[in-house]
Amino acid sequence: MIIRKYILADFSAIRTLFKQTIRISNARDYSAEQLAAWIGNDDKATLTAWQQSLLAHVTLVAIQDEQLVGFTDMSDAGYLDRLYVRPAYQHQGVATALVDGLIAAVSVKTYTTAASITARPFFERQNFRVMHAQQVERDGCQLTNYLMVRGV
Template identity: 45%
Template structure:
């Protein structure tokens, strides 16, 4: 497996991986209606805007034999925006490697993210702590997530 910088040509594949991962992985923590809103079933994810946001951040992808198996992006502020791993590659250390790579590329005294209920235990293992519970309204659904931070002592 190799990590490389996100390219514009990865846009559609990252959208597909995002949608499939949300649907397949989060069902124990969110309702079908919440997942539908989150994964974009009720709205169209605009590829141009998605691509621009990934290009604006430090964005990386993990590839296995020309297949996208994960991707993540982090703003220069240290905010980790997206972190998704293919449903068939869960538990293989890909998310950990992606986060470690971004934390190495983006120098900050504090990293932060909005972690889903599903992702919270992973981020806790990575040294992030919950700052507060957060409810996000998408359409008519409310999705719980956690604002989490990791402080770096240098």
């Protein structure tokens, strides 16, 4: 597996992986309506916002078997915004390698994330602790996630 910095040519694969992962991996914890709201749409404003965010953050991708199998991004302040791994590659160390890469690249005292119900156990194993559950609204749907913190 190769962990490297994001390049613009990765964008289409990232969006596809994002959607696929949510539809498959998060289906046991969220309703179909919630999944659709979480995925959102691919209008120009959404795609532009994603591209700007990925470029503004430290963004890493995982490449294995000659394909993009995971990605993650973090702000300079230590907020881990997104972490997604292709379902067929989960539980194989990809997410851990990506998070380790971010921690090495962004040196802050405290890291934070808003973890989904599905991702919470992973983040707990990465020494993040739950501060509180929260409800976020996406396209009129309420989704539960957890504000989590890791102090270094």
